Amino acid sequence: MIQTIATTPYTDQKMGTAGLRRKSKVVLQPNYIENFMQSIFNVIGNLRNKTFVVGGDGRFYNDKAIQKIIKMAAANGVAKLIIGQNGFMSTPAGSNVIRKNKADGGFILSASHNPGGENGDFGIKYSNASGGQIPSSVSDKIYQQTLSLKEYKICDIPDIDLSKPGVQDVCGMKIEVIDPVKDYVDMMQNIFDFDALKKLFQSGFTMRFDAMNAVTGPYALKIFEEILGAPKGSVVNAVPLQDFGGLHPDPNMVYAKELVDFMYSEHAADFGAANDGDGDRNMILGKKFFVTPSDSLAILTDNFSLIPAYKSGIYGVAKSAATSTAVKRVAEAHAIGYYEVPTGWKYFVNLMDSKRITFCGEESFGTGSSHIREKDGIWAVLFWLSIIAATGKSVEQITREHWQKYGRSYYVRFDFEGVDTDLADKLMEDLESKLPMLQGKTFSGYTVSDAGAFVYNDPVDGSSTKNGLIIRFTDGSRIVYRLSGTGSSGATIRVYLERFSKTNLDDDPLKMLTEIFKIAMSISEIPERTGKHQADVIT
Ligand code: VG1
Numbered sequence: 243m244i245q246t247i248a249t250t251p252y253t254d255q256k257m258g259t260a261g262l263r264r265k266s267k268v269v270l271q272p273n274y275i276e277n278f279m280q281s282i283f284n285v286i287g288n289l290r291n292k293t294f295v296v297g298g299d300g301r302f303y304n305d306k307a308i309q310k311i312i313k314m315a316a317a318n319g320v321a322k323l324i325i326g327q328n329g330f331m332s333t334p335a336g337s338n339v340i341r342k343n344k345a346d347g348g349f350i351l352s353a354s355h356n357p358g359g360e361n362g363d364f365g366i367k368y369s370n371a372s373g374g375q376i377p378s379s380v381s382d383k384i385y386q387q388t389l390s391l392k393e394y395k396i397c398d399i400p401d402i403d404l405s406k407p408g409v410q411d412v413c414g415m416k417i418e419v420i421d422p423v424k425d426y427v428d429m430m431q432n433i434f435d436f437d438a439l440k441k442l443f444q445s446g447f448t449m450r451f452d453a454m455n456a457v458t459g460p461y462a463l464k465i466f467e468e469i470l471g472a473p474k475g476s477v478v479n480a481v482p483l484q485d486f487g488g489l490h491p492d493p494n495m496v497y498a499k500e501l502v503d504f505m506y507s508e509h510a511a512d513f514g515a516a517n518d519g520d521g522d523r524n525m526i527l528g529k530k531f532f533v534t535p536s537d538s539l540a541i542l543t544d545n546f547s548l549i550p551a552y553k554s555g556i557y558g559v560a561k562s563a564a565t566s567t568a569v570k571r572v573a574e575a576h577a578i579g580y581y582e583v584p585t586g587w588k589y590f591v592n593l594m595d596s597k598r599i600t601f602c603g604e605e606s607f608g609t610g611s612s613h614i615r616e617k618d619g620i621w622a623v624l625f626w627l628s629i630i631a632a633t634g635k636s637v638e639q640i641t642r643e644h645w646q647k648y649g650r651s652y653y654v655r656f657d658f659e660g661v662d663t664d665l666a667d668k669l670m671e672d673l674e675s676k677l678p679m680l681q682g683k684t685f686s687g688y689t690v691s692d693a694g695a696f697v698y699n700d701p702v703d704g705s706s707t708k709n710g711l712i713i714r715f716t717d718g719s720r721i722v723y724r725l726s727g728t729g730s731s732g733a734t735i736r737v738y739l740e741r742f743s744k745t746n747l748d749d750d751p752l753k754m755l756t757e758i759f760k761i762a763m764s765i766s767e768i769p770e771r772t773g774k775h776q777a778d779v780i781t
């Protein structure tokens with residue numbers, strides 16, 4: 243039954259910030275998935291005795307790709323696959339299943355927050371035994387392999403039925419289909435005080451969770467409505483759809499518009515949240531109130547002692563360099579470890595494995611802890627609900643009191659999308675070369691304290707990664723420039739702006755950052771070079 247099929251390499255199978263991400267149309271090309279998977283299997287090497295976890299966010303092609311992966315894993319001699327029922331599993335749940343079963347790695351079929359469907363994106367995230375995505379050193383090897391691949395192995399068998407939990411034998415390989423929700427729920431119950439959360443809902447507290455027609459629907463229904471007793475209908479867009487019902491499953495103020503409109507209306511619930519396509523991102527809202535992900539990380543960290551799993555203390559906290567420095571002030575106050583890493587959750591993995599940090603987060607709506615090695619959308623929601631349950635305060639009160647205690651980092655990200663790749667690369671290159679000359683210069687009252695590339699030296703494996711450019715000002719303000727590594731066409735230039743105030747706590751972020759935005763544009767020449775005077779997306 244095992245066939246060896248001749249193939250020719252694709253030259254575009256390099257993984258980005260979080261796995262491989264391409265237009266569905268690209269992935270539909272003959273042997274595209276097969277080439278990529280065979281390259282991974284070749285790099286792993288001896289697959290005998292190895293177990294992998296497979297699941298996805300249910301987007302278009304999830305079902306087809308998973309069948310290919312099963313047949314190829316079997317043909318390549320993999321011992322066992324643990325697969326989510328119907329091929330579904332969120333990214334955080336997958337990380338847990340890998341760790342719990344001591345599997346050798348896993349594949350989550352998702353392009354995360356990118357739109358799905360035939361005209362959307364498809365993707366594959368590959369994790370190792372840590373439950374976290376592989377480091378760049380490994381993805382580089384896989385990329386090299388894709389460039390010289392000549393053949394792949396596949397079992398010529400009919401599609402496998404994944405609709406019922408249970409064990410089956412496929413072409414000499416064992417398959418275990420599991421309920422993808424159960425283990426995840428168990429894990430959450432071990433972290434949080436579910437009785438306290440039940441009481442919160444019994445008291446009449448209301449929430450709306452928007453699953454954006456993506457993978458977290460079943461998880462959220464089970465946890466919030468069934469177990470915790472949130473009123474029926476608290477979870478919306480709860481059925482995962484292949485095209486996410488046309489939604490762009492990126493939980494931010496722009497794409498989670500339905501939820502945002504509701505939370506800013508007269509009928510708003512006490513608490514609002516949304517997750518992204520594969521369930522690792524979260525957005526937190528109060529009544530007519532938005533919590534920036536950078537503030538959210540700072541607030542969760544400050545409140546670690548309210549959560550049973552963290553009561554006895556946390557090792558430290560890390561953020562991506564682009565994320566605001568709000569959590570740094572919390573780390574200093576609690577005298578815990580503090581780290582800044584490049585963008586991408588994989589950079590947190592070593593810090594968690596070596597017990598340097600417990601919490602971590604990114605400005606892109608990602609927060610998580612060392613319970614797994616991915617960011618975790620529902621975890622963040624349960625954490626917020628736990629703070630509310632313990633303090634009796636609203637989202638807005640909790641956030642405002644945080645600012646009173648620590649000051650406020652005004653923070654906004656501007657995305658310039660669909661930029662020509664060569665133009666964007668040149669822009670970043672030119673910008674980098676002029677940054678050293680800026681030191682000591684003053685722009686409309688802001689004096690540059692230092693400027694240059696952000697370089698991360700991993701304290702665990704000694705690897706060095708350059709990611710983005712940072713301009714720091716003497717008043718603590720910052721400009722960060724980066725090219726996105728998750729897009730599927732053209733380049734996206736991200737510009738992250740931050741300005742700190744200890745006393746002015748109730749201003750408009752865009753207004754507070756007007757001058758810095760002008761400085762960021764004039765130094766980088768983005769408007770002149772791209773023809774864009776405004777960002778395409780502001781979050
Ligand atoms: C983006 C975010 C980054 C996040 C990554 C994966 O990457 O900025 O913070 O880790 O997406 O998120 P980039 O390179 O486009 O800026 V997910 O939810 O796709 O796993």
Ligand code: CO
Nearest residue numbers: 354355518522
């Ligand atoms: Co995601």
